Amino acid sequence: MKLRSIAELVGGTLAGDGDAEVFSVASPANAGPSQLIFISDASGAGLAESSDAGCVIRPVDLEISFDGATISVPNPKAAFAKAAAVLHGRKSRPTGIHPSAIVAPDAAIGEKVFIGAFCYVGEGSSIGDGTHIRGGAKIGDNVSVGSGCTIHPNVFIEDGCVVGNRVVLKSGAVIGSRGFGFVRDGDELIKFPQIGTVVIEDDVEVGANTCVDRGALGETRIGEGTKIDNLVQVAHNVSIGKRVVIASQTGISGSVKIGDDCVIGGQVGFADHTEIANGTIIGAKSAIFPGKKLRGGAWGGVPVRPLDEYKRLQAHIRSLPRLKADVDELKKLAGRLGNLVRSDEEE
Amino acid sequence: MKLRSIAELVGGTLAGDGDAEVFSVASPANAGPSQLIFISDASGAGLAESSDAGCVIRPVDLEISFDGATISVPNPKAAFAKAAAVLHGRKSRPTGIHPSAIVAPDAAIGEKVFIGAFCYVGEGSSIGDGTHIRGGAKIGDNVSVGSGCTIHPNVFIEDGCVVGNRVVLKSGAVIGSRGFGFVRDGDELIKFPQIGTVVIEDDVEVGANTCVDRGALGETRIGEGTKIDNLVQVAHNVSIGKRVVIASQTGISGSVKIGDDCVIGGQVGFADHTEIANGTIIGAKSAIFPGKKLRGGAWGGVPVRPLDEYKRLQAHIRSLPRLKADVDELKKLAGRLGNLVRSDEEE
């Protein structure tokens, strides 16, 4: 890819030979003359200066003495990611259905679809153009998968789920299994019906071994552009907004509603029916207790609190030993004073 | 299903045409004339009244003005779940072994068994009547699976495990892999033998991508009617009682004993060898520290405490800023008093 094209793609200013080419991206320390690197700020300048990279993407306001070409942009990391997405596109795979795969005769398979070894596509399902279904992935009956998706090995999509376009489901993800809802009747646990569905909108990424349960009666929905990390639990009837980022091992209980543009750390736990407003940021390992509604802003802790309040409480907890010492001191003084007062009163 | 039969099934009182039929369940807002809904209390009455459902299951002591039929019962949600279990039975699948499946010649396969694509059943294993083994599930050697089970796609059951009747293992569950036990010998970690087994009793449900390790020397056992959610870890030699409910992402370390009828929230952690009495309730994200035995009742926190004590401590933590302010106030006063006393003593 010519440097001129990269500069154009990322909206940056090129200094150097626009006809020179790079073929891949790398980190500054490992890069060679045909590779592209980036630095975010002055702390990376030294790395770039000693790098053999062919081109460095750099902040507009940072001067570096680099022999090769540079492309200056306001947000070098984003520009680098954009260039990388072109230089390192999705692996190309042959169009067609592997002879070992089993595809229902009435499944609707789009153009340029790849279906790998030991895959299964059930009755009434449809697979959009350019979608890749990798080895061992299983797609139930009446599932709709959009175009340009990558369904990684050993993923399972249960009957009736709907997956949008350009969705990435990583290895071992389970989409649409029956939710965990029981009704106690005397001694017995009766399974509440779990006959709803899952809707995954466009441009969503679901992590490896993450589980998204189907709705009990309604649907579980993951909004457009949302990214979910590995080993996350999304229970029945959860609704997640658009462009939400959810880190690994977070657990989202039934009927939770998460607004758009939220950022949620790892190992967070959401109780049933909690609600999170658009743009809320929740720190790792927080717990959103039953009945809680978060109104936006940054939150942390168990139970979750506004982040500044959480930090203040942490500081108080840290200084408990000093508080205790102060109280002990006061008690000693009080003892002396008490004696004094008593003798005073006795006089 | 005729309304008369539903009323009979759930032990309720029908008001309306007993010969009318419903074919499925739904939520009030989405239901049509051939569907069954339920409401639990007065807060749902309005929803029911504006619903197009054919029949509503309602509490005996709640009057609603609904045009269609009603069935009144003491516990509407349980009645609804019972009716739904009949209306939405397990998906029917053809009896037989998919041509792509590999079943050991000496495996004992019951009547009306479904074994899906790319399944594997090992030597000496037995599969009970009416059990469904879905695509890609793998069953090792000398495994016993009871009747009426549903083994979902990509489940793996390791050699020698025993699974009861009507057990549901959701997609990606791993049953019987070797436990995580090592002995330190100088610098080296030697694997402690993990040659025991797993016994899963009747009517258990194990969630998607949940792991149940085999016993080291003895067994790991999950009692009758116990329900385990997705992404739960059950380590070697754990014993879980009957009708226990365990929410997602909880981790149960080696040799933990959990009694009958416990309810355990999500993301709870149990240290090795802890013991939980029958009927104990443990809140989400709690930690049961080493050596702990819970005697029943409700518990919460890290480390786990009786729930009312936990709540009291939380209140104390919340009011730490006030406590600190009080102490600061007292210190100021003490300063003044100290001066006074000193001057008093000096006189």
Next chain:
Amino acid sequence: MKLRSIAELVGGTLAGDGDAEVFSVASPANAGPSQLIFISDASGAGLAESSDAGCVIRPVDLEISFDGATISVPNPKAAFAKAAAVLHGRKSRPTGIHPSAIVAPDAAIGEKVFIGAFCYVGEGSSIGDGTHIRGGAKIGDNVSVGSGCTIHPNVFIEDGCVVGNRVVLKSGAVIGSRGFGFVRDGDELIKFPQIGTVVIEDDVEVGANTCVDRGALGETRIGEGTKIDNLVQVAHNVSIGKRVVIASQTGISGSVKIGDDCVIGGQVGFADHTEIANGTIIGAKSAIFPGKKLRGGAWGGVPVRPLDEYKRLQAHIRSLPRLKADVDELKKLAGRLGNLVRSDEEE
């Protein structure tokens, strides 16, 4: 196996018939005459004395009155584990490739390799001597797997990863999927390139359904002899040292560095870029907050603190109600004193 050979293997002193044989290990309560047991200390002596085992491994300094043979060693549990490793070796499997498996023509398959049903080995990959790849495991392109490994059912190893010798990957583990890195550019989340690799060194064990993401630009590395439990998350560019033990459901964020010989409890969370020195011990459910570097020793809590400090703080929190009562008492006294002082000053 003759008792003489076991004594020799474990470097112990045999009392009894060296020609007698045991064939397996067991727990004291279940053992028969052809089985080997162990006891660690005096508390196990009674169990051993009433056991029908053929031989007991016991501490050198503990006298027991046992009818059968005994082998005395300094570390009985380690000796027992060593003997068990011989008595219960890896399951022997036939050499060869199952007819249903798909192996790329240019894959380099070693001697005595087992490749099970529905396995896939991609182009340019190599599998070392004596490695077992069990049913449904999938190995991408250009993957290198060493010798003597066991790759359990449904494992997935993504393109380009490197796995050493005698590595055990348990069922459902996902090695080398793309990491969770995004760059925000206005409203949009752009995927940061995830084109690095995973290197798993010799003698590593990776738990069931555990995820190890590939490096973004560089590598994710798991050091020699490290053991990782089930459902653990290892993010992109993480570096884990040698002989580290990591319990279940722990989450390790991007670019974390963990030194050699660390022991990490379950459900621990590591923020991005944190660093853990050699030999650090971290208690279950701890959180290592951003920017933190642990210098060795034992740690616990959220946020993580030196263990003794953590315990001291816990004690302070436990006695908050008493502290509150003390302060209330002091306030009462202050009230009285305040009055006194006021009246004193008024005089």
